[in-house]
Each structure stands twice: as structure tokens, then as C-alpha cells.
Amino acid sequence: QSALTQPASVSGSPGQSITISCTGTSSDVGNYNLVSWYQQHPGKAPKLIIYEVIKRPSGISNRFSGSKSDNTASLTISGLQPEDEADYYCCSFAGSSTHVFGTGTKVTVL
Amino acid sequence: QVQLVQSGADVKRPGASVRISCKTSGYTFPNHPIHWVRQAPGQRLEWMGWINAGNGNTEYSQKFRGRVTFAGDTSASTAYMELNSLRSEDTAVYYCARVAIYYFDYWGQGTLVTVSS
Numbered sequence: 001q002s003a004l005t006q007p008a009s010v011s012g013s014p015g016q017s018i019t020i021s022c023t024g025t026s027s028d029v030g031n032y033n034l035v036s037w038y039q040q041h042p043g044k045a046p047k048l049i050i051y052e053v054i055k056r057p058s059g060i061s062n063r064f065s066g067s068k069s070d071n072t073a074s075l076t077i078s079g080l081q082p083e084d085e086a087d088y089y090c091c092s093f094a095g096s097s098t099h100v101f102g103t104g105t106k107v108t109v110l
Numbered sequence: 111q112v113q114l115v116q117s118g119a120d121v122k123r124p125g126a127s128v129r130i131s132c133k134t135s136g137y138t139f140p141n142h143p144i145h146w147v148r149q150a151p152g153q154r155l156e157w158m159g160w161i162n163a164g165n166g167n168t169e170y171s172q173k174f175r176g177r178v179t180f181a182g183d184t185s186a187s188t189a190y191m192e193l194n195s196l197r198s199e200d201t202a203v204y205y206c207a208r209v210a211i212y213y214f215d216y217w218g219q220g221t222l223v224t225v226s227s
Contacts, residue, residue, distance in 0.1 A: 001172065003154060036213035038155070045205060045220055046147075046155065051213035089155050093212045097169040099145070101155040 004029065004090055004102035011108040012080045020105045022073040022090035028100055030071035034093035037066060037075045041086045050075060077107070085109045112136040114206055114218035121224045122196050130221045132189040132206035139187040140164035143209045146180065146191045148202040149220075156202075160209065161189060196225045 005023040012018040022029065022037075029035055033053045038046035048057055050066040053073060063078045073092070077084055090102035117131040132144060145160040159170035161180035168180045174193070181190040189206055204221045207214035 032212075034212040038214070040155075045217040046207075046214070047217075048213060048215050051210075051215075057215065091155075091157075091213070097160070098171065099157045099212075101147075101157055104154040 001094060001098060001100045004092060004100055006088075006090060006102040006105045008103070009106045009108065011110055012077075013110045014080055014082065016080050017076060017078045018080060018107065020075045020077075020088055020090075020107070022075070022092075022102045024071050024073075024092055024100070026071060028092040028094040029068065029073050031095065032093045033068065035066070035068060035073040036091045037064075038089045038091065039084075039086050040089065046089060080109055082109050112208065112216045114208060114216055116204075116206060116218040116221045119222040119224070121226065124197055124225055124227055126196050126225075127192060127194045128196060128223050129190055129192045130204055130206075130223070132191070132218050134187045134189070134208065137208075139182075140184055144180075144182065144189040145207045145209055145214060146178075147205045147207055147214075149205070150199070150202040153202075158191070158204075163189065193223075196223075198225050201225045 035053045037050035039049050040046045049064050053068045054066045065076045067074050088105045094100045113135045115133045143160045146158040161168045163182045179192045206218040208216040
């Protein structure tokens with residue numbers, strides 16, 4: 001199972017919006033609306049921020065939003081804040097009870 | 111509140127085995143699968159597989175099949191991961207994560223396993 005493809009890094013200034021892409025195949029991202037996104041600060045465990053493509057868990061800021069088109073899912077962070085600086089990973093269900101993570105994206109707040 | 115607390119860091123020789131525990135609390139253990147994810151230093155998250163905490167059924171990533179075993183103890187609300195034939199490339203932080211349908215909603219704090227001669 002190949003990892004989903006994400007840009008290695010994305011940066012933006014405070015208050016700006018950024019979008020992180022997550023490209024898979026018709027066997028994973030394109031076949032299921034089961035993409036989730038995780039935020040990971042250095043030395044910490046990942047934290048769920050988006051599930052089922054567009055849904056936000058309780059307590060997650062509405063500055064985080066998700067979408068999907070064909071084999072590519074996207075995470076948008078609006079109104080970028082210093083605390084958003086972290087690594088972000090997408091994950092998709094890939095059938096047959098398996099999951100696959102993305103390559104990860106480092107977000108830098110300039 | 112839901113908590114997953116993992117066992118502490120470990121150092122192993124190449125060829126050895128490691129067993130990590132993941133003690134859960136705050137919910138009904140059999141009701142949620144436990145998945146295992148690892149992260150080598152500076153690298154991405156890598157899905158390893160999962161165990162149905164209710165009936166013990168398991169599913170392993172093809173990469174680890176034959177070398178990893180998941181187990182669960184419902185009386186202790188604890189899941190276990192054992193990885194055999196360790197090599198230097200297995201040096202990583204290993205996480206357990208609770209699954210709500212198809213996403214990981216709660217994670218353990220991670221366990222660093224260092225494989226070194």
C-alpha cells in the first residue's frame with residue numbers, strides 16, 4: 001500500500017489561508033468518503049481534526065475545513081495562527097479493513 | 111474521559127522482540143477497535159494494523175504480517191502489540207489509537223522503541 005501524497009511543506013502568514021492536498025488513488029481516497037486529518041506537534045501524539053472528509057470533532061476550531069474531489073482530499077486552515085504550526089497527516093480507509101496515511105506536511109507560520 | 115496509556119520506552123537488540131501495552135479507560139473496551147501506528151524518527155505515520163477488542167480478530171498491514179501480533183485483554187481493558195525479529199529500521203515511536211468507525215479519535219502517548227546493538 002503506497003502512502004498518500006502530500007506536499008512536504010506549506011507556509012503562510014498569520015491570518016492567511018492555506019490548503020494542504022492529499023492525493024491517493026481510486027482504491028482509497030477516490031473510493032471512500034473516509035478521509036481523516038491529524039495535527040501533530042513535535043513530540044506529541046497526533047490529534048484528530050477532520051473526519052469523514054468534512055466533519056470536525058467537538059472542540060476543533062471551524063478554521064479547519066476539509067473537502068475532496070476525485071482522488072484528492074484537501075485540508076484548509078483559515079485565519080492561520082501561530083499555534084497551527086505543526087505537521088499534518090491525511091489518512092484514508094483503503095478497503096479490506098486497511099488504512100493508509102499520507103506522507104505528511106509541515107506547516108510553517110511565517 | 112477516554113485515555114490510552116502506553117508502556118514506557120524500551121531498548122532492544124537486533125533480532126529481539128518487543129511487547130508494548132496500551133491500557134484504556136473511560137469507555138467500554140470491547141466496543142472500539144484498537145489500531146497500531148508507528149513513526150520512525152523524522153518520518154511519516156505508518157499504519158500497522160488493528161485488533162477488534164471485542165472478539166480478538168486482527169488485521170495486519172502486509173508490511174508487518176508474520177512479524178507482528180496484536181492481542182487484547184478485556185478484563186484489563188488493555189491491548190498489546192508484539193513485534194518480532196527487530197532490526198534497526200524498527201526504531202520508532204509506536205502509538206495505539208482507538209477507532210470510532212473509520213477514524214482514530216483517541217491516541218496513546220506513544221512508546222519509543224530503540225533497536226541497537
